[in-house]
Amino acid sequence: MTLVLEQLLNGLQLGVMLFLLAAGLTLVFGIMGVINLAHGSLYMVGAYAAALAAKITGSFLLAIPAGLAAGGLTGMAVEYLVIRHLYGRDHLDQVLATFGLILFFNQTIILLFGRQPLFVQIPPALSGAVDLGLFPYPAYRLCIIAAGLLIAVGLYFLIQRTRLGMLVRAGATHREMVQALGVDIRLLYTIVFGLGALLAGFAGLMAGPLFSVQVGMGEQILILTFVVVVIGGLGSVAGAFWGALLVGLVDTSLRAFLPQILRGMMAGSEADALASGISAMGVYLLMALVLLIKPKGLFPGHA
Amino acid sequence: MKTMRIMAIAAATFCAAGAVQAQEPLKIGMITTLSGPAGYLGLDIRDAFQLAIDMQGGKLGGVPVQVLVEDDGLKPGQGKQISEKFMKTDKVKLLTGIVFSNVALAVVPDVLEDGGIYVSPNAGPSNLAGKECHANYYVVSWQNDSLHESAGSNANNLGYKKAFILAPNYPAGKDALEGFKRTFKGEVIGEVFTKLDQNDFAAEIAQIRAAKPDFIFQFHPGGAGIAFLRQYQQAGLLEQIPMVVPSPSMDAVTLKAIGDAAIGVNVSAQWNSDFDNPANKAFVEAWTKKYNRPITYYASQGYDTALAIGAALKGTGGKVDDAKAFRTAMMKADFVSVRGNFKFGNNQHPVQDWYSMKVVKGADGAPIIKTNGKISSNTGDFYAKDCKL
Numbered sequence A: 001m002t003l004v005l006e007q008l009l010n011g012l013q014l015g016v017m018l019f020l021l022a023a024g025l026t027l028v029f030g031i032m033g034v035i036n037l038a039h040g041s042l043y044m045v046g047a048y049a050a051a052l053a054a055k056i057t058g059s060f061l062l063a064i065p066a067g068l069a070a071g072g073l074t075g076m077a078v079e080y081l082v083i084r085h086l087y088g089r090d091h092l093d094q095v096l097a098t099f100g101l102i103l104f105f106n107q108t109i110i111l112l113f114g115r116q117p118l119f120v121q122i123p124p125a126l127s128g129a130v131d132l133g134l135f136p137y138p139a140y141r142l143c144i145i146a147a148g149l150l151i152a153v154g155l156y157f158l159i160q161r162t163r164l165g166m167l168v169r170a171g172a173t174h175r176e177m178v179q180a181l182g183v184d185i186r187l188l189y190t191i192v193f194g195l196g197a198l199l200a201g202f203a204g205l206m207a208g209p210l211f212s213v214q215v216g217m218g219e220q221i222l223i224l225t226f227v228v229v230v231i232g233g234l235g236s237v238a239g240a241f242w243g244a245l246l247v248g249l250v251d252t253s254l255r256a257f258l259p260q261i262l263r264g265m266m267a268g269s270e271a272d273a274l275a276s277g278i279s280a281m282g283v284y285l286l287m288a289l290v291l292l293i294k295p296k297g298l299f300p301g302h303a
Numbered sequence B: 001m002k003t004m005r006i007m008a009i010a011a012a013t014f015c016a017a018g019a020v021q022a023q024e025p026l027k028i029g030m031i032t033t034l035s036g037p038a039g040y041l042g043l044d045i046r047d048a049f050q051l052a053i054d055m056q057g058g059k060l061g062g063v064p065v066q067v068l069v070e071d072d073g074l075k076p077g078q079g080k081q082i083s084e085k086f087m088k089t090d091k092v093k094l095l096t097g098i099v100f101s102n103v104a105l106a107v108v109p110d111v112l113e114d115g116g117i118y119v120s121p122n123a124g125p126s127n128l129a130g131k132e133c134h135a136n137y138y139v140v141s142w143q144n145d146s147l148h149e150s151a152g153s154n155a156n157n158l159g160y161k162k163a164f165i166l167a168p169n170y171p172a173g174k175d176a177l178e179g180f181k182r183t184f185k186g187e188v189i190g191e192v193f194t195k196l197d198q199n200d201f202a203a204e205i206a207q208i209r210a211a212k213p214d215f216i217f218q219f220h221p222g223g224a225g226i227a228f229l230r231q232y233q234q235a236g237l238l239e240q241i242p243m244v245v246p247s248p249s250m251d252a253v254t255l256k257a258i259g260d261a262a263i264g265v266n267v268s269a270q271w272n273s274d275f276d277n278p279a280n281k282a283f284v285e286a287w288t289k290k291y292n293r294p295i296t297y298y299a300s301q302g303y304d305t306a307l308a309i310g311a312a313l314k315g316t317g318g319k320v321d322d323a324k325a326f327r328t329a330m331m332k333a334d335f336v337s338v339r340g341n342f343k344f345g346n347n348q349h350p351v352q353d354w355y356s357m358k359v360v361k362g363a364d365g366a367p368i369i370k371t372n373g374k375i376s377s378n379t380g381d382f383y384a385k386d387c388k389l
Helices: A002-032 A039-057 A060-081 A091-113 A139-161 A163-173 A175-180 A185-207 A217-232 A237-263 A268-293 B002-023 B039-055 B076-088 B101-113 B144-158 B171-183 B202-211 B223-234 B252-262 B278-290 B297-316 B323-331
Strands: A129-131 A136-138 B026-032 B063-071 B094-096 B117-120 B137-139 B162-168 B187-194 B215-218 B243-246 B266-269 B342-344 B350-361 B367-379
Touching: A002 A039, A002 A139, A002 A163, A002 A185, A002 A217, A002 A237, A002 B202, A039 A060, A039 A091, A039 A185, A039 A217, A060 A185, A091 A217, A129 A139, A136 A139, A139 A163, A139 A185, A139 A237, A163 A175, A163 A185, A175 A185, A185 A217, A217 A237, A217 A268, A237 A268, A237 B202, A268 B187, B026 B039, B026 B076, B039 B063, B039 B278, B039 B297, B063 B076, B063 B297, B076 B094, B076 B101, B094 B297, B101 B117, B101 B171, B117 B297, B117 B323, B144 B171, B144 B215, B144 B243, B144 B266, B144 B350, B144 B367, B162 B171, B162 B202, B171 B187, B187 B202, B202 B223, B223 B252, B252 B350, B252 B367, B278 B297, B297 B323
Parallel strands: B026 B063, B026 B094, B094 B117, B117 B137, B162 B187, B162 B215, B215 B243, B243 B266
Antiparallel strands: A129 A136, B266 B350, B342 B350, B350 B367
16 A cells, blocks of 8 residues: 555656656647647756756756756747748648757767766755655655645646736637737747746756656656656646546656556566566557547637 | 770779788777767777777787777667678678677677677677687677676575565676576566666656565676666665676776765676776776777777787787688687686686675775685686587
């Protein structure tokens, strides 16, 4: 039972991490209609900036603004220099251009930092495990869950309760109308893109101490992020939230429990091989299932 | 008149081409993993290989060589494309460099079929070591299973009884668990296949905590291994459940990443930077001088591979067209390996010694991997008996 609870927490933590990335991706797609493959690169930029700041200053607290700023500013620069020219274009052109950006960012990072991964030490206050009564759990992962949920609440207020949020919502559902009403749509686009990049940078800086900070880290998580966005419904932040939690929980539970379940039915090594195969496919099967029942995702953004 | 001019130009071109031909260095094709979490593995192989060439003045075994390097990105398909380009466009006959067994399995059989020679500095998948061994396929590092057989013996020597074992779900991962179980005499109470590109191991670590083994054995090369160890430490398990690993899970880069937390981890390998032989000392010194970064097992293997190729080229006078003559020269292994004892077995995989090591605090306070003693001597591999060469 405690194992189940611990695995649920693990799933929640993965889900929260995915949400930070998926929120930006889905906003950018929903409002601007741009498929941004380079979203993972912004995650990487945030992680590297935070790692660098932590190395120079020796303080993880200072690494947080560094990662956020690097992610957000890089995002806005990318929007201004590249993405802006892609709004009227075909999705294929966008995929091509943003794929080019991935190569660009990866090579730039290699030139600046080399191929060997960087490491960020966990701040000492969070480095141990917290006893939750039933089992100990890494303090840093708890901290990620808390920060992610806080950001989810903050985003909810930003989008539902502020003027900027109103424009964002309107932009997602009635793009032309917002333009026709004289809103500075270019500025709105840059801000939204920057916000998405900021969240990606935040995810990157949180991921640094957990995994190693390395070239290509963005692409690894990007695929799962796209699954989240598709399951949640393109353009919907609420969809990204619930989709992320669903993907996090399903992925973790399959990896955690499927081997034992299958081992009850067949020989040990066969069960392990089959279980790892199915759990690797798990989230994609989930995506197929969701698309079968709700072709526009769980919370479609465009009504 | 016009015809004459064309003839003259053609003749001049041929002359120039001829002159270039005479000095043209021998091309060696290197397909390796330079990007992604495991990018530093290929980087160390490439740089150490080049170091060996530089130390011999741009030559290997007295033959001028040029290394063409391409990144496979840990993708079997990409590796195959590169090998085809090397062999068809660049007319390369001698290939090396592959880090990962899944890439090797996609590339090597076709290279051999097309008449190429392949010398492995790392991957040694079981599929190519036994029945399907090949006269033009050499492995300088180890057969995959040997790494893990040595870890199994190491665990026996340390007196551990209950094991929880993990490896990624790909050919070398399967070799890892098979190899470990072949020599480990205790009981395996849990066995998990992770994903090859996985970097979050929270779910697996929770299972380990629940299973309460005496120790864990895990094989995760490159960035994944670093992530695993750090998360294992963050979960507070490193002090409770010790770890017995083969070298790819604890190299100098991993160690630098983990720091003091890695103290106490048991490692087994065929080479370590502290080996006290002249060849190794010269290698470590040259590496530090040129690159000034931690030196890994991969580097030692890349270096030895260059030396092995150099010895073969010396024997054939720089020719690779006659595969038989190359083989005769190669199999002598007429070079001084930085690991000490080295010879090729009948399946053209190494017969070598294995050592047990432990991570301890070094003289300057930073943790180091310290060699404690031999696990086995002159060890070949399990599949050699099936090879009819």
